[in-house]
Amino acid sequence: MGNRTILFDTHNSMGARIVPFGGWDMPLHYGSQLEEHHAVRKDAGMFDVCHMTVVDLTGDRVREFLRHLLANDVARLQESGKALYSCMLNEQGGVIDDLIVYFMHETWFRMVVNAGTTEKDLAWLNRQAPAFDVTVNPRNDLAMIAVQGPLARHKALLQLPVPLQEPAADLQPFYAATAADWFVGRTGYTGEDGFEVMLPETEAVAFWQALADTGVRPCGLGARDTLRLEAGMNLYGSDMDETISPLEAGLNWTIAWEPADRAFIGRPALEAHKGDPANRRFVGLVLIGRGVLRDHQKVFFNDREAGEITSGGFAPTLDKSIALARVSPEVGGECEVEIRGKRVPARVVRPPFVRNGKARVEA
């Protein structure tokens, strides 16, 4: 048996099929993964993301600490509530985790890290923080629920505590607001508009139920995966890990090279390969032939093995199979993927595949 979130019994009462994920027993779907996927693209869905970890970082030198710790630069965060996506690298330039960090005020930043990596993330943070007198506080008292979809904000707003309703309504994308122990970010992992809400665990069941009552559909990890794949968002552990450089995981855009004297962890290792023509490319694939692309299938180009799918699946919005793949630099145009011993043609595209309900690649 894995860990259970505060919503576990609620999931069961709503018909969830439970599977183990990152040490947790989580809902895979509540009947139909496809219908949940479409609900988020067209209306509103919600996800229990309590298994992810909220970490508060406090101290006078917390900004300086994060400028050292993260490959992206929190100097970009000047307005309270602004969020930033970043990799946390090891000295070899491999990815320990990918995360979101919110700037709240000069002595408080909030970070959200993945479930399966929480333990090693905290160990790493606790190793790096003392030099900056930063306090690392994992907020196990908080639950987190993501409400996503074109109607998500509209449906969620009135379920928030009254003092948070107006600030939440005014949020620009990638900003957060907070009131007491509630925290609302206009962020997500689906390619749709929406909120990620952190709240006291004791209030999570009532909030989930209130959202369900306004027509927000409960969605499981299955839909979460197909939504993020269509949105071209990386999944830690599949698309990158500690052995993979962000330069080969499509994450170049998250590395802040300027200013050149910012000595973030992993920088020398990354610089040695910056702009290297031998770096593998991280691309999107759309299957032309029949079948379903899956993780670890081999990619062929001009009859030679040229890489591997890192995340593959069926894209319900496109009614096609799509994938993210790490391939040799020459791969482009059309390639082939080996599916159960047969080579099937696929088109190389630039992710995302879908954003805000619309196809971004030719299906």
Added chain:
Amino acid sequence: MSNVPNDLKYAKTHEWVRDEEDGTVVIGITDHAQELLGDLVFVELPEVGDTVDAGAECAVVESVKAASDVYSPVSGEVIAINETLVDTPETVNQDAFGDGWLFQVRLSAPADLDDLLDADAYSDVMESEAH
């Protein structure tokens, strides 16, 4: 608990067999199997004229979640396949024991049918896998 019709026979790998009593059988996957797989998005069937062997893989069903092999419960020659599944694999989710049939086989060894499970025995298989 899934529905398990009494007039069918079953393999413990979750296929069902309907005896057409003319030397042929129709084969599909059980309602329990489709429920475990979740929404189907792709079905790969054998071709008409193929020879299938009892216990050997001969088709693939893929859901949003995973690919799963289908094993032929009997030996023989494929005489028909359910071509509508190419465009509408979700039919298997909606009607696993009816419109969601996969293929039809002319038996080469009719005694194969004696090795299959009846509804009660298959229900026991589902029960034991649930624990």
